[in-house]
Amino acid sequence: MDKLKMHSPNLTEANIAKLAELFPNCITEARDAKGELKKAIDFDLLRQELSTFVVEGPQERFQLNWPGKREALLTANQPIAKTLRPFREESTNFDTTKNLFIEGDNLDALKLLQEAYLGKVKMIYIDPPYNTGKDFIYKDDYRTDADDYLQQSSQTHAEEGRLVANTEANGRFHSDWLSMIYPRLKLARNLLRDDGAIFISIDDNEADNLRKVCDEVFGEENFVGQIVWQRSKKGDSKLIAKVHEYILCYVRNKDAVLVNGPWRRPKEGADQVLEKYSELRASLESNHEAIRAEMQAWYKKLSSDDPRKAHKHYNWSDERGLYFAADFAGPDDGRESRPRHDIIHPVTGKSCKKPSTGWRWDEAKTKWALAQTPPRIHFGPDETTIPTRKSYLFEIDSEPYSSVFYRDGRSATLEVEELIGKGWFPFPKNTDVLSELIELVTKPDDIILDFFAGSGSTGHAVMKVNLAHGSQRRFVLIQIPEATGRAEYSTIAEITKKRLREAGKKVVVSIGSASMDVGFRVMKIDTSNMKEVYYTPDVVSQDLLSDQVDNIREDRSAEDLLFQVLLDWGVDLALPISQQSIAGKTVFFVDGNALAACFDTGIDEDFVKALAGYKPLRVVFRDAGFASDSVKINVEQVFKLLSPVTEIKTL
Incomplete structure (x- = not known):
């Protein structure tokens, strides 16, 4: 039986393995800090493999560099021996929810999620510190090598000192901020689906630098846009009033995104107009002349700033729906070759008047439009009126997302104050x-x-979208327990949890039931569940009896161990979990029989046979949980006989 590794993946070793598959001739050996030989990359050979010309030395290239960049990349790749511990008492609907709230350093959290959520996240939104000189940033530790880092991180947990003020007086003002954001974006990219997108809020202080970092991490070709969000109509400044911020958008793979079709947002007010039209159509029994008169009267009553009024030209209708009689004359570009075919009026039978620039459609498309039921061409009372094309609102009720928009920032503050009180965030x-x-x-x-x-x-936004559309979108939130210095909510993480609980309650009240997922599992980053000996097994004798030494920390519960197993095996942390008693032992079943885990002691062969009868795809035991050496030796044989598909591991 193999043991679980119980630490986040070593991304450097994984990257070397990927390169070894592609370029085996570029793999060499080098001694690490302990003098041990390990695989390494011959970068001179690799550069030559990737070049169409002779590489003679270091090449100048366009890139963003800053003091500490190499160390930031190193810390992104270093594994950690930490875990996520579940906190049922702070969660909402722990057993049924598929949402997660992780409390702790987001760099650690992103490392811990690398396997369980690799390539599974469709969208990332972050609002990192803007580096204004007044906010706090993470202070990451670059001073240790990978082995020391692994050993230290399995023994220490304190979040104190992780956040530091980054004032403009700091000589590394921009460098420290870049070193903070760079490894987090590198890790976040791994979690995105191939058709996933990331949105990052930022202001002028680091917008330019962030754009260059994202070009490197996600690829310049995957840049989508830089959205300007105007948050206020006025601002104080001696020179130019800054009333905006930005939202940068990148995708993991633009080609994969485009396969799904273009991004579109509903036209504001269009849904309400179509709803009104449906009401009139039902009440007026599809009398289209009467419907038009009522629609025009309804539009007139709307105020000029009502978004529904922007669609007032949609007042004609037929059996297909509400439409606008849109011009389909060809553009005035001087082309004499524009289509000028005849269009016959359906009542008079005469050729209709033509626009001076010719038709936008060729004769084949015109014939197609006339052959539809009802026709897609709108005619006047006789042939003296130029025909128009029918533009149906339901067919064009969406539009591209604009790169500039206005939304008052004060409404967001009021929304939060209603849920958690004034003056907190x-x-x-x-x-x-x-x-x-x-x-x-x-x-x-x-x-x-x-x-x-x-x-x-x-x-909160995910809950609102699910409420509006009856969907099951899920969120994973990460927040460090940054101290507030106040009693009611001692940390920012406490504020986050309070808001999520209150937002969920509002949803339940609004729909009159608890049928929608408004819960969240609270997980907290902590030291590994395993004692130091688990990571340094060479300090004890490696005979079978020494393996029976319990290497699990005394203060950890069976559920703590279960979630570390889920992390290590790369299993979704929001899968349903149930407990059963089998032969007097507590067994956790994850997602049916996808995984079975028993961390009790005194496991004998009868219990192993009973558990194998459930035919779990994976099973894990406590390494020191077996009643005897013989039981431990026979576990694999029992499962091979009764459940040959089961993968077995211990911790």
């Missing part, structure tokens, strides 16, 4: 804006990640 993000982005790029059962969760706006 300045400048939260607007859930309506986040909802629009979620609707733009995700499908009903997609996963949305925010690893700078703040007050929890992204989770």
Whole structure:
């Protein structure tokens, strides 16, 4: 039986393995800090493999560099021996929810999620520190090598000192911020689906640098747009009032995104107009002349700033729906070859008047439009009126997302204050804006990640979208327990959880039932469940009896161990979990029989046979949980006989 590794993946070793498959001649050996030989890359040979000319030395190239960049990349790739511990008492609907709230350093969290959520996240939204000189950033530790880092990180947990003020007086003002964001974006990219997208809020302080970092991490070809969000109509400044911020958007693979079709958002007010039209059509029994008169009268009553009024030209209708009689004359570009075929009026039988620039459609498309039922060409009372094309609102009720928009930032503050009280969280993000982005790029059962969760706006927005569309989108939020210095909510993470709970309650009240998933599993980053000996087994004798030494920390529960197993095996942390008693032992079943875990002691052969009868795909035991050496030796044989598909491991 193999043991679980119980630490996050070593991304450097994984990258070397991938390159070895492609370029085996570029693999060499080098001694690490301990003098041990390990696989390494011959970068001179690799450069030559990837070049169409002779590479003689270092090549100049366009790139963003800063002091600490190499160390930032190193820390992104270093494994950690930490875990996520479940906290039922702080969760909502722990057993049924598919949402996660992770409390701890987001760099650690992203490493821990690398296998369980690799390539599974459809959308990431983050609102990182803007580096204004007044906010806090993460202070990451680059001083240790990978082995020391692994050993230290399995023994220490304190989050104190992880956040530091980054003032403009700091000589590494921009460098420190870049070193903070770079490894997090590298890890986040791994979690995105091939057709996934990331949105990042930022202001002028680091917008330019962030764009260059994202070009490197996601590829310049995967840049989608830089959205300008105007948050206010006025601002104080001696020179130019800054009333906006940005949202950068990149995708993992633009080609994969485009396969799904273009991104479109509903035209504001269009749904309400179509709803009104449906009411009139039913009440007026499809009397289209009467419907038009009522639609025109309804539009007139709307105020000039009502978004529904923008669609007032949609007042004609036929059996297909509400439409606008749109011009289909050819553009005035001087082309004499524009189609000028005859279009016959259906009542007079005469050729209709032609536009001076000719038709936009050729004769074949015109014939197709006339042959439809009802026809897609709108005629006047006789041939003296130039025909027009019918543009149906239901066919064009969506539009591309604009790169510039206005949304007052104050409404977001009021929304948060209503849920958690006044004065707790300045400048939260607007859930309506986040909802629009979620609707733009995700499908009903997609996963949305925010690893700078703040007050929890992204989770709240996911709930609002699910409520509006009856969908099952899921969120994964990560927030460090940054101290507030106040009693009611001692950390920012406490604020996040409170907001999510209250937002969920509002949803339940609005629909009159708890049928929608408004819960979340609270997980907290902590030291590994395993004692130091698990990671340094050479300090004890490696005979069978020494393996029976319990290497699990005394303060850890069976459920703690279960979630570390889920992480190690790369299993979705939101899968349903049930417990059963089998032969007096507690067994956890994850997602039916996808995984079975028993961490009790005194496991004998009768129990192993009983468990094998359930034919789980995977099973895990406590290494020191077997009643005897013979039981441990025979476990694989029992499963091979009764459940040959089962994969077995211990911890």
